[in-house]
Amino acid sequence: MLLVRDNILTFPAKLQTEAFEVFCYHLRKPVDQQRLEKKDPHYWITESLTVIRKLGWAFFDRDPVSKKRFVECWPHIFKWMKALLKVRLVIDRENQYSAAVGEIYHICRSVYPNAFREDEVIEFAIQAWIGIEIPDGEDCFTARALLTSLETFGRRSDTDYRRFDQALQACNATAEDLVNLIVSRLKWEMLQSSSMNLLKVFNISRMLATLMPLHRSYCLPFLKSSPARCFVAVLKALMDHKEPSLHRTEAIRTILTVMCASLFCQTIEYALYIMEEGILDLLPRVASSGIESEFASKSQFTSMATDILNQLLLRLACDPDMIQISFQEVEKLFSGNSRMRTLVNTTPKKFRDTWNAFEDVLLENTIVMRLIERGCAGEDSICFNRECRKLAPREEFKKCSGCFFALYCSTSCQTSDWKSHRAGCKTIEGNFLAILRNSSFRFTRRMHTMHVNRHWSAIVRLARKKGIPLSDIAVRISCDKFPFKTQVFDYHTLLEHKKESPHLALAAKEELRQSKEKERGSMVVVLHILEMDYPFIVHANKKWTRAVSNPPPKTKDQERSSFVDEDGNELLCKEVDAVCAAIRLTKKYASEEGTTVWDKVTVHRAVSESTVDFLREVLEGLDFFKQESNE
Known part of the structure; x- marks a missing residue:
C-alpha cells in the first residue's frame, strides 16, 4: 500500500486509473462508527484519500473515465471525509488528512463544481476550518477546503451571501468567529518566527x-x-x-x-x-x-x-487623534535615523511623492491643531434668531436639540425663532441627524473653518470668475482625494435637494434666512469626508488669518498647498499667516539645531514664536465683539 501511495505519480496512466478504481472500491464501503474507534481501522480509507490528493486535478481533467468515476464516487468520498473529521486528532498524522481534504475540494471544483451547490459541502468546509483548538499548541484545522468553497462564490451575489451565512449558522458560527480564528492562527505562526510555515500563512x-x-x-x-x-x-x-x-x-x-x-x-x-x-x-x-x-x-x-x-x-484631514499618532510615529521613524530618510528618498517616484505630501499635510495640520489649542483659530457665529443676530464666538451658542445645526444665544431666542425654523428642523432625521449631531466632527469643522478663512481671497476670486454673487457663495471641500478639491458654487442649489440631502438643504435655508446679515461675510461649507457630506456655516474672520508682523523668509523647500480648485490649480495663501510662519520657523529651527521638523520642542517653539505678535493683535481687537453686540 505504501509503495502504491508513494509512487503513484510514476505509474503509467492506465495503471493509475486501475489503482484509482481499487481505492474507489474501498471508499464505497459504508461508514461503521464502531470500526472507526478500533485501532487503525481507517488505514485503507486515509490512504485512498491520500492517493486521490496525489493524483491531483490534472489527472482527472485529462482522463474522462476517471473523471466520471470521481463524480460517481464523490458521495462516498465526502461521507468518509465527514466521518474522519470526528477522529482527525488521531488520524491526521503529518497533516495527511488535512492535505487530502484541501486537495480533494480543489479537484472537485474543477471536476465536479455542482457539488458546491450542496449546503453540506460548504458546512463541512467551515467545520474543517474551525477545527479543534488545542491549548498551548497548534490548532488542528484545514484551510484550503473553505478557501475553495469561498472561491466558488465568484459572482459575490446576495444569493451566495445568504447561502454562506446559512451555512455559518448551521455550524453555530459567525463571520466574526472566522476572523477571530484567522487572527489567532496567524499569531501562532508568527510565534514560530524561526520556522514560520509560509504556506500556512499564505x-x-x-x-x-x-x-x-x-x-x-x-x-x-x-x-x-x-x-x-x-x-x-x-x-x-x-x-x-x-x-x-x-x-x-x-x-x-x-x-x-x-x-x-x-x-x-x-x-x-x-x-x-x-x-x-x-x-x-x-x-x-x-x-x-x-x-x-x-x-x-x-x-x-x-x-x-x-x-x-x-x-x-x-x-489627517478629519481627526485630531490621527494627526497626533501620525506625528509620534513619524518622530520615531526619523529621530536619529538617517537610514529611513535615505530609504524614503530611494523609493519609486509615485510612492515618494505621496510620502512627501503626507509629511506636508501632517506638519500643516499639526500646527493648525496647536493653534486651535492655543485659542488662535476660533469660530464665529451669529444667533439664528432673525430678531437677534448676535455675533460672537461659536462656543457662546447652543445647538437646537432637534436638528443640531441651528445656533442660539439663549432659550428665549430659540423659542422666538421656532415658528420660522420648525419646518426645516423637522426634516432632519435618521442618518442625516446622526451626521449633524456627531461631536467627533467638531475638530474637523474648526480645522476647515481656519482653512476656508486662510483661502478666503482665493474663494472670492473663484466665485467672481463663475459669476456667483459674493452673498451667494458656498464651498464644497472634497477630502476623499488628495489634493483636496475646493469647489465654489451658489448655495441656493442645495435647496433643490431637500429629499436626498435634507441636512444640506437646511444649511442653505438657514443661510438664506441670514441674508440681511451677509455683509458680515458668511458662507455654507459642505465637507465631503468619509463618504458623507457634513455642512456648516463659516463666518469670515481675518483676525485669525492675518499676516504676521515679521514673516520669516521662505525655506529652500517648495511651499505646496493641500487644496486645489476644480481645475487642479493650487489655492495659495497670499499672506504669511500664523500657519505659514510656524511651518517656515519649524524648518528653520530644525535645520539650525540639527533636529527634524518632527521634534515636539521645535514645533512648540515655532508655533509660540509665530503667534506672539498675532495674539497681541487679537487681544487688542477684542472690543470688536462688544461693538457688534451693541449695534
Whole structure:
C-alpha cells in the first residue's frame, strides 16, 4: 500500500486509473462508527484519500473515465471525509488528512463544481476550518477546503451571501468567529518566527481576501483592533523573513490587499490601529523591496503601499487623534535615523511623492491643531434668531436639540425663532441627524473653518470668475482625494435637494434666512469626508488669518498647498499667516539645531514664536465683539 501511495505519480496512466478504481472500491464501503474507534481501522480509507490528493486535478481533467468515476464516487468520498473529521486528532498524522481534504475540494471544483451547490459541502468546509483548538499548541484545522468553497462564490451575489451565512449558522458560527480564528492562527505562526510555515500563512491570509468581498457586513470584523494590529505584525514578520519564496510574496500581497480594502471602508479607527502598530515603518520597505511574483509585478506592490499611505493621508484631514499618532510615529521613524530618510528618498517616484505630501499635510495640520489649542483659530457665529443676530464666538451658542445645526444665544431666542425654523428642523432625521449631531466632527469643522478663512481671497476670486454673487457663495471641500478639491458654487442649489440631502438643504435655508446679515461675510461649507457630506456655516474672520508682523523668509523647500480648485490649480495663501510662519520657523529651527521638523520642542517653539505678535493683535481687537453686540 505504501509503495502504491508513494509512487503513484510514476505509474503509467492506465495503471493509475486501475489503482484509482481499487481505492474507489474501498471508499464505497459504508461508514461503521464502531470500526472507526478500533485501532487503525481507517488505514485503507486515509490512504485512498491520500492517493486521490496525489493524483491531483490534472489527472482527472485529462482522463474522462476517471473523471466520471470521481463524480460517481464523490458521495462516498465526502461521507468518509465527514466521518474522519470526528477522529482527525488521531488520524491526521503529518497533516495527511488535512492535505487530502484541501486537495480533494480543489479537484472537485474543477471536476465536479455542482457539488458546491450542496449546503453540506460548504458546512463541512467551515467545520474543517474551525477545527479543534488545542491549548498551548497548534490548532488542528484545514484551510484550503473553505478557501475553495469561498472561491466558488465568484459572482459575490446576495444569493451566495445568504447561502454562506446559512451555512455559518448551521455550524453555530459567525463571520466574526472566522476572523477571530484567522487572527489567532496567524499569531501562532508568527510565534514560530524561526520556522514560520509560509504556506500556512499564505493560506490563512488568503482566507481574508476571499471572505471580505462576499458581503459588506463581513468587512466589519476586519475593522476591529485585533485583526488590524495582527495584519501589521504579520506584514512585519513577512518583511523580516530572510528567505524569499512565492508563498511569502503572495502572503504579503494578500495582507496589503486586505489593508487597502479595509481602509476603503472609510473608518477612522482602522487607520488609527494600523498607524499605532507601525505601518509607516513598513510601507517604504514594501515600496522599495523589489518583490514580485507571477501574480503581481514590482509596480503593483509599490502601488498598494502608495494606496495605503494615501488613505492614511486623507484621515489627517478629519481627526485630531490621527494627526497626533501620525506625528509620534513619524518622530520615531526619523529621530536619529538617517537610514529611513535615505530609504524614503530611494523609493519609486509615485510612492515618494505621496510620502512627501503626507509629511506636508501632517506638519500643516499639526500646527493648525496647536493653534486651535492655543485659542488662535476660533469660530464665529451669529444667533439664528432673525430678531437677534448676535455675533460672537461659536462656543457662546447652543445647538437646537432637534436638528443640531441651528445656533442660539439663549432659550428665549430659540423659542422666538421656532415658528420660522420648525419646518426645516423637522426634516432632519435618521442618518442625516446622526451626521449633524456627531461631536467627533467638531475638530474637523474648526480645522476647515481656519482653512476656508486662510483661502478666503482665493474663494472670492473663484466665485467672481463663475459669476456667483459674493452673498451667494458656498464651498464644497472634497477630502476623499488628495489634493483636496475646493469647489465654489451658489448655495441656493442645495435647496433643490431637500429629499436626498435634507441636512444640506437646511444649511442653505438657514443661510438664506441670514441674508440681511451677509455683509458680515458668511458662507455654507459642505465637507465631503468619509463618504458623507457634513455642512456648516463659516463666518469670515481675518483676525485669525492675518499676516504676521515679521514673516520669516521662505525655506529652500517648495511651499505646496493641500487644496486645489476644480481645475487642479493650487489655492495659495497670499499672506504669511500664523500657519505659514510656524511651518517656515519649524524648518528653520530644525535645520539650525540639527533636529527634524518632527521634534515636539521645535514645533512648540515655532508655533509660540509665530503667534506672539498675532495674539497681541487679537487681544487688542477684542472690543470688536462688544461693538457688534451693541449695534
